[in-house]
Amino acid sequence: ETGVTQSPTHLIKTRGQQVTLRCSSQSGHNTVSWYQQALGQGPQFIFQYYREEENGRGNFPPRFSGLQFPNYSSELNVNALELDDSALYLCASSSGITGYEQYFGPGTRLTVT
Amino acid sequence: QKEVEQDPGPLSVPEGAIVSLNCTYSNSAFQYFMWYRQYSRKGPELLMYTYSSGNKEDGRFTAQVDKSSKYISLFIRDSQPSDSATYLCAMNEGAQKLVFGQGTRLTINP
Numbered sequence: 001e002t003g004v005t006q007s008p009t010h011l012i013k014t015r016g017q018q019v020t021l022r023c024s025s026q027s028g029h030n031t032v033s034w035y036q037q038a039l040g041q042g043p044q045f046i047f048q049y050y051r052e053e054e055n056g057r058g059n060f061p062p063r064f065s066g067l068q069f070p071n072y073s074s075e076l077n078v079n080a081l082e083l084d085d086s087a088l089y090l091c092a093s094s095s096g097i098t099g100y101e102q103y104f105g106p107g108t109r110l111t112v113t
Numbered sequence: 114q115k116e117v118e119q120d121p122g123p124l125s126v127p128e129g130a131i132v133s134l135n136c137t138y139s140n141s142a143f144q145y146f147m148w149y150r151q152y153s154r155k156g157p158e159l160l161m162y163t164y165s166s167g168n169k170e171d172g173r174f175t176a177q178v179d180k181s182s183k184y185i186s187l188f189i190r191d192s193q194p195s196d197s198a199t200y201l202c203a204m205n206e207g208a209q210k211l212v213f214g215q216g217t218r219l220t221i222n223p
Contacts (some may be wrong), residue, residue, distance in 0.1 A: 042213030
């Protein structure tokens with residue numbers, strides 16, 4: 001069984017740029033959720049994708065957007081990067097939309113300068 | 114007021130001690146309660162989940178949920194240095210998002 005993978009591991013961007021983060025879900029899982037974890041804080045829910053459609057969104061502006069592909073992998077896109085976007089971005093996969101048993105990837109650490 | 118409150122610690126105990134980690138919450142609609150362990154610069158690892166009130170045991174770990182008090186706990190018996198990590202509580206209404214606490218940083222000293 002393959003776990004959740006994310007790429008890249010680390011990324012450094014400049015304020016105002018755009019970034020795309022990628023996630024491959026665990027084998028057998030059809031739902032992907034994205035979270036932002038600032039240093040010293042718990043993860044904050046960004047949004048969830050189920051069967052290629054957005055299925056719930058947290059308090060994040062529209063410049064945070066996503067996609068899910070037919071193989072259930074997913075992308076998180078962030079436009080017009082701000083310094084406060086510096087964080088660990090986590091992808092979690094689960095089976096179905098109930099969402100309580102979510103398995104996380106190792107994360108992508110984004111630094112915005 | 115945050116939906117989920119968790120003492121950030123840090124908490125430092127000797128090897129072999131019993132560790133108690135706790136969270137309180139305000140949303141009575143939460144039904145599922147999870148504990149995650151996160152090592153430095155890694156993703157959270159699901160340790161245990163519990164539905165509604167009650168206890169659940171898995172090896173050295175016991176999770177307790179008291180919905181009447183809106184209070185959940187994780188107990189670690191015979192703590193080991195390898196248990197040193199940040200422990201995150203998380204809760205869910207049964208759909209979509211998990212709501213996390215801030216995390217408690219735990220160190221087990223040999």
